[in-house]
Amino acid sequence: MTTAAAPPFLPFALPDIGEEEIAEVVDTLRSGWVTTGPKAKRFERDFVAFLGDDTLQALAVNSATAGLHLALEAVGVGPGDEVITTTHTFTATAEVARYLGADVVLVDIDPATLCIDVAAVDAAITPRTKAVVPVHFAGLAADMTALLALARRHGLRVVEDAAHALPTTCGGQWVGTLGSDATVFSFYANKTITTGEGGMVVTRDEAIAKRIGVMRLHGMSRDAFDRFNTTVPSWYYEIVAPGYKYNLTDIAAALGLQQLRRAHAFQQRRAALAAQYDAALAGLPLVLPPQPAPGDVHAWHLYALRLADGAPIGRDALIAGLFAAGIGCSVHYIPLHLQPYWRDRYQLTPAQFPHSQHAYERSLSLPLYTRMNEADVQRVAAAVRQLLS
Numbered sequence: 242m243t244t245a246a247a248p249p250f251l252p253f254a255l256p257d258i259g260e261e262e263i264a265e266v267v268d269t270l271r272s273g274w275v276t277t278g279p280k281a282k283r284f285e286r287d288f289v290a291f292l293g294d295d296t297l298q299a300l301a302v303n304s305a306t307a308g309l310h311l312a313l314e315a316v317g318v319g320p321g322d323e324v325i326t327t328t329h330t331f332t333a334t335a336e337v338a339r340y341l342g343a344d345v346v347l348v349d350i351d352p353a354t355l356c357i358d359v360a361a362v363d364a365a366i367t368p369r370t371k372a373v374v375p376v377h378f379a380g381l382a383a384d385m386t387a388l389l390a391l392a393r394r395h396g397l398r399v400v401e402d403a404a405h406a407l408p409t410t411c412g413g414q415w416v417g418t419l420g421s422d423a424t425v426f427s428f429y430a431n432k433t434i435t436t437g438e439g440g441m442v443v444t445r446d447e448a449i450a451k452r453i454g455v456m457r458l459h460g461m462s463r464d465a466f467d468r469f470n471t472t473v474p475s476w477y478y479e480i481v482a483p484g485y486k487y488n489l490t491d492i493a494a495a496l497g498l499q500q501l502r503r504a505h506a507f508q509q510r511r512a513a514l515a516a517q518y519d520a521a522l523a524g525l526p527l528v529l530p531p532q533p534a535p536g537d538v539h540a541w542h543l544y545a546l547r548l549a550d551g552a553p554i555g556r557d558a559l560i561a562g563l564f565a566a567g568i569g570c571s572v573h574y575i576p577l578h579l580q581p582y583w584r585d586r587y588q589l590t591p592a593q594f595p596h597s598q599h600a601y602e603r604s605l606s607l608p609l610y611t612r613m614n615e616a617d618v619q620r621v622a623a624a625v626r627q628l629l630s
């Protein structure tokens with residue numbers, strides 16, 4: 242008796258770590274300097290060069306969550322303030338405002354882009370509103386022109402959650418250079434570049450950069466690297482605030498240095514795979530992911546599609562069928578208004594977020610990463626087609 246070998250499981254996400262990354266990490270391990278030091282500094286410099294704007298400052302941190310916390314702290318978010326963000330995101334986007342004692346005001350999304358609805362932000366502004374945190378969902382830029390104009394009219398601070406958006410453009414400008422107060426990128430394992438865990442905050446504001454530089458390492462007035470490279474005695478430091486332990490290690494920065502060099506090639510590969518999905522899934526009862534404006538770059542962190550109304554099976558059955566076929570997938574996101582903490586704290590109901598709720602009930606994200614090939618895309622698309630027939 243012969244049995245056909247089942248095809249290997251196709252994971253939802255995989256990092257793309259090459260020999261250059263491995264060599265850079267080994268070099269760090271042999272160097273004797275494993276925590277924040279010369280490679281973290283170089284990673285920050287390279288990040289500014291990557292964005293092509295030397296009026297920016299980049300601050301490496303050990304996660305985007307840490308970066309969002311530091312950025313909101315640096316723009317002055319505190320008890321009694323309100324921070325407006327999208328319900329259609331990961332909890333990290335919102336939880337950081339709670340760390341600071343501020344309240345979170347969740348708003349609905351634009352159903353076309355799944356990014357924050359700027360009109361809903363406008364309607365949610367109160368005298369307590371301090372800041373707005375947009376998310377560039379899946380790697381497609383939010384409507385930053387309208388959002389920044391609204392924020393300027395109301396004197397609000399803007400911190401971009403750009404965890405999906407490396408590299409992304411908005412009106413031809415790189416996310417990170419758009420004119421918000423700070424932009425925060427993630428290098429978590431499944432993001433478009435990874436350091437295992439890590440993040441980067443970029444800002445043009447000298448005061449914000451200085452504050453984050455201090456608060457990311459215990460509120461010390463200078464970090465360990467500078468301490469050993471100035472004429473100030475090496476043992477001397479001052480504590481100016483009760484800061485955090487959010488610095489990025491040189492081991493992680495070593496990975497980041499080499500990943501960043503490949504970021505444009507990674508984006509091109511992801512965009513090509515997304516286009517292959519678009520072609521292979523055309524004509525099915527699906528709402529395919531929105532495209533960027535002509536000439537703009539989409540980072541394609543996620544390939545998140547939605548079942549069309551009237552599709553023959555539901556989202557949960559489709560995901561179960563794909564897993565049975567050996568294909569990993571995910572859902573982005575279970576909106577925050579459905580999560581017990583956020584729902585109960587702010588007495589939220591799905592009726593307040595009709596677009597996010599509608600998207601959630603029909604959404605699934607297919608595997609999309611640089612180590613996939615076209616045969617993988619065709620295999621996933623064939624499984625989707627079969628389950629929908």
Ligand SMILES: *Cc1c(COP(=O)(O)O)cnc(C)c1O
Pocket residue numbers: 303304305306307330331333334376402404405426427428429438439440
């Ligand atoms: C991944 C992610 C984060 C958190 O990033 P970490 O680096 O894991 O802290 C925040 N917001 C969004 C939208 C994310 O996808």
